[in-house]
Amino acid sequence: MRASGRTRTRDIARAAVRAELAQVAFELFLRNGFDNVTLDDLASAAGVSRSTFLRYFGTKEEAVLSVFDAHGAQVADALRSRPADEDDWTALRRALDTVIEQYRQDPDAALATTKLVRSTPALCARQLEKQHGWRPALAQALAERGGSPGSVAVGMTVKAAAALDCLDIALDHWTASDGALDLIGLLDEAFAALGSC
Amino acid sequence: MRASGRTRTRDIARAAVRAELAQVAFELFLRNGFDNVTLDDLASAAGVSRSTFLRYFGTKEEAVLSVFDAHGAQVADALRSRPADEDDWTALRRALDTVIEQYRQDPDAALATTKLVRSTPALCARQLEKQHGWRPALAQALAERGGSPGSVAVGMTVKAAAALDCLDIALDHWTASDGALDLIGLLDEAFAALGSC
DNA sequence: AACTAGTCTGAAACTCAGTTTCACAAAAGG
């Protein structure tokens, strides 16, 4: 037997440690700047060894970005549960509400994180990579919605990519405005811009 | 005086060396895989020191990707010289012809490069970053076309981003098909997918 | 031709991220 009983307890403990490490790392990054914090700094600040820190997050960047790990699958799932007769573009827009909601839940934390990411080239690059990785999943979900689960047409991928860009750009402006602008409004505006091509 | 006479000669020589280094690096990457080639390997294969190699390309990745450096500005320029009454989406599509043309000029080399990039995570990530850097320039060009050179609306950036995605995805499929599919056709298809949102 | 100033190069030392290996401790599970 592998996954039952005590193992769950362990996984929860693991997640808690992970969250704790991420928290410590985040504060250190904010205070000193991402590039000025070494893995050794992180480890000793968190009271663990460098090895351990790197076991929880494979890289320095992941300590910040692992928060977003689930987003891709979440949006894809949301997409699959949209009504079948809804057009792709609307379905994508609605599916993104899932993510947006998490920003509205705790705007301050979200803003702080996003600001850190956007002002740090290394984090920016990694997040770009991560978002890029969501494309296939979204395109796949679109294909299943369309009734052709096997083949993903170019159009599906393009729409998925464009939707992710809308999210990205809306977040960009939202962050640049220090949270003053309305995130949902920005996203709607972004989607509308492509609605009239 | 700084930029006249002999300095030009030097710059040409520099560019030639750069091209030579890139060529050697490319072959080595193809033969052994990007990750299995160290900077020392590159330097000694090219007959220069590690320092020199890194002076020409700031990073290992740049030795491959510097080919694309001009593309961003090229597309932006092409965009600016499109007729003023053309709609943004069409103008973007036509502006990309500039880049596509370079792929058609030497399809074999282009295919080899693209394949190497797409099959190497590190190169993929850097190129994503580079393309992302073109967004503002394209959005700016769109804004100028629209008669509002000062402010770049969300919509402009979104359109620019989507157009770049179309290029990216078209190239993806083209590469996956080993050059068998028609690149222009793929790009048109990608653009068409967003034309009907 | 001799002098000077700017540029290119190579060598070496250094920092840091990430990997790998190993030994040890703590539990899980039988």
Add this chain to the structure above:
DNA sequence: CCTTTTGTGAAACTGAGTTTCAGACTAGTT
């Protein structure tokens, strides 16, 4: 109680990229 798995720390290692410095080469100047 024993054994097997899992988490941790220590240490050595690889490789990318930075920095510093000294020497060579190249212009333009007088």
